[in-house]
Amino acid sequence: MSNDYSIQRTGFVLVEALIALLIIGVVFLALEGSLTLVLRSLADSERQAIATRVSESQRERAFAAGCVVGFGSDSVNAVVADWVASPAGSLVQVTQTVRYSQKSGARVEHYLATSICR
DSSP states (O other), X not given: OOOOOOOOOOSOOHHHHHHXXXXXXXXXXXXXXXXXXXXXXXXXXXXXXXHHHHHHHHHHHHHHTOSOOEEEEEEETTEXXXXXXXXXXXXXXXXXXXXXXXXXXXXXXXXXXXXXXX
């Protein structure tokens, strides 16, 4: 007498379904962590782009003024930029300091540009 236990198995067992849900949960947590890092990076990039635009604008205004001594400060969206323009012969030299905060801490950038007096 032989017992033939040929049971057809269809579908998932409860344990398999729980393991699949656990794996999906871990994947979603990893994606959420990555998304947070990407959003922080985008915010830092936006502040850096604002700082670049402010410094370029200051530099162009100083160069457009010609060989004139001048100084000033601008603040846009928590980006503070100070500048000093000083003539040196037939050239004008613009020194800038740009300060802004990022998630990793405060940033200070220094720029020095020279142009021919107009």
